[in-house]
Amino acid sequence: MDSDSNELSLSARQRRLLLQAIGSATLVGGIALSGRATAQVLRAGQDAVLDVVIIGAGLAGLTAARDLQRAGCESFAVLEARDRVGGRTYNHDLGNGVISEAGGQWIGPGQTAIFDLARELEVDTFPTYYQGKNVYLVGGAKYEEDLSSGQSASSPIVEELNRLARGVPSKAPWTATNAAAIDKLSVGQWLAQKGISNEQRLSFDASIGLTTGTPPSNLALLHYLSLVNSADCSMEKLEGFKGGAQETRFVSGSQVLCTRMAEALGDKLRLSCPVRRIVGWDRDVVELHTDQGILRTRQIIAALHPALCNQIVFDPPLPDGRAQLQRLWPSHAPMRKTVHVYKRPFWREQGLNGQITQADGPLILSYDNSPPDGSVGVLSAFVRTAQLPHDAQRAESTLSAIYAQVLGTEALQPTQFHDHDWGKVDPWTLTCVASIPPGFLTKWGQYLTPPVGRLIWSGTETADIWASSMDGAVRSGHRAALEALQALAKAGRGA
Structure with a gap:
């Protein structure tokens, strides 16, 4: 041969x-x-x-x-x-081995691919802290609610969203039987047809806005249903902490x-x-x-x-x-996250979980982002960029004053403050989520x-x-x- x-x-x-x-x-x-x-x-x-x-x-x-x-x-x-x-994961080094994530950070049940990867890479996980009451600020009013059990305040509407999501495959939502009709509506339009209350609207605006980077009025119903479909056709699983996609964090950050x-x-x-x-x-x-x-x-x-x-x-x-x-x-949802560091997570002593939602100010949602041992208190937040000063000192004091309305004067004394605006850090992160x-x-x-x-x-x-x-x-x-x-x-x- x-x-x-x-x-x-x-x-x-x-x-x-x-x-x-x-x-x-x-x-x-x-x-x-x-x-x-x-x-x-x-x-x-x-x-x-x-x-x-x-x-x-x-x-x-x-x-x-x-x-x-x-x-x-x-x-x-x-x-x-x-x-x-x-990429869109980035750790803030807070010193002494403590970090706070400036980008993506949470995982939950059903997200087996990333759990498997973490196990193979020997990266440990720990539960997100969500025990205690959430606080809603509307003007000068303050409303507290304990959602740590995972219960939804608007279960009939959530159940209907879950039912609709069964017909919208996450892999190719445009192939759904009634895709054309669904895709004509925004989530906001659909919610308006249901006659929801102002309190329910605030809750939907906050949760859906954080997941998708845009208010329900700008978000396609078809797209949102495909996301719910991913989460076993459960909006509670998509948006929630207990039993949901925000349930778990990575030791040493994502x-x-x-x-x-x-x-x-x-x-x-x-x-x-x-x-x-x-x-x-x-x-x-x-x-x-x-x-x-x-x-x-x-x-x-x-x-x-x-x-x-x-x-x-x-x-x-x-x-x-x-x-x-x-x-x-x-590509208009770059997101902006801030970090307040305190000597301890003192809000836990008040029966609060650090989650504060503001209806008409710069704070979209704050949350407890402390390390597993609670050795320091870390309060992270998603903020409305246009309503929060870009000067670091002014941004810190503005948010501290909002926290103080709920948590008391101790919130006015952070030991560190960090501000990460994904729309300004580099030209390679146009947006963080798909709106x-x-x-x-x-x-x-x-x-x-x-x-x-x-x-x-x-x-x-x-x-x-x-x-x-x-x-x-x-x-x-x-x-x-x-x-x-x-x-x-x-x-x-x-x-």
Whole structure:
């Protein structure tokens, strides 16, 4: 047999090995391929052309990178525009081993992908503190309510939302039987039809606004029902603390998941390396033009918020549907979180859980974000950016005065204050959550996840369930890595 025949035979055998490995993969929160067989194929070929380039070193991108490594693939790179990993997770270091999360932080029942990841990375969890009374401020009035049992004050409306959510699949809400009719309504319009009270409106505005980054009046009912569908068709599970998606926190903060995954990547991770241009995404080998030079690759995983893809020039231009999805995707909910640190969580002594909602001021919601041992008191808050001064001293005193109305004068004496406005920290976080308006998903949703040429779309917005959450980001990373490996196998690496 001549040398050409030998090479062809070897290539064919390698391709079969990879296909067999993928075919026998067990998907349990990720991919478990036969690493040795996969590596034999993925390490072959020219070193100058990578098998995969991942854009974005948040939970989605780093999960995809970790899966590639576990499958035996070493021919990849992860490019991150920021000078850090973590994406929309970010820890404030408060000293003495205490942190407070400036970005995504909570997980709950049913979010098995991120629980599994934390266990594998040996990151411990602990319960969010929510015992005691919530406080609502309306003008000069103060109203207290104990919701720590998980009970909802508007159960008939919640039950109806849960029932409607059963017909709106989270993976593709635009395929629901009556999607067109539902997508004409905002959540606010739907609630108005139910004749809810002012107190109920305040509760819905706060909870839905925090989950989606926009008031119910601007939020598509179809999109919100798809989020409820993710949470076992339970709004209580989506929005709640006890038994809900806010029930659990990470010891050392949520960003630690990304930092631990990044440690295993070595020089495969490139920070401060934004991608400016992608050339030839419709060809076998694609060029990525970055601030650190040009890379060539066979597959790209774009682990980015859809609107952030607009900062990249695609040559040739993307197909119209995908291009319009990116161009029109809402990106006006960057969120702003503040942190007050106290000597102890003194509000607990008053039977309060630190959750304060203000109807007509800068405070959307405060909550107890103290460490597991309660050694210091940490009161974090989501705030209305336009109503809170950007000067740190004025912002701190404004919020302290609001807290003092509920918690007493001790609230006026924080030992630290931190303010993280995601709309100002860098150009790479356009928005923190998906605030989808009516009419958007039924027109553009179909273009969200299908690959385009060598481009594979990832990020929490593309998740089949728990989209917009950290769990959704991890799930999307698992899916993207598997798609990349399958694409490489199909191409046969020249076989």
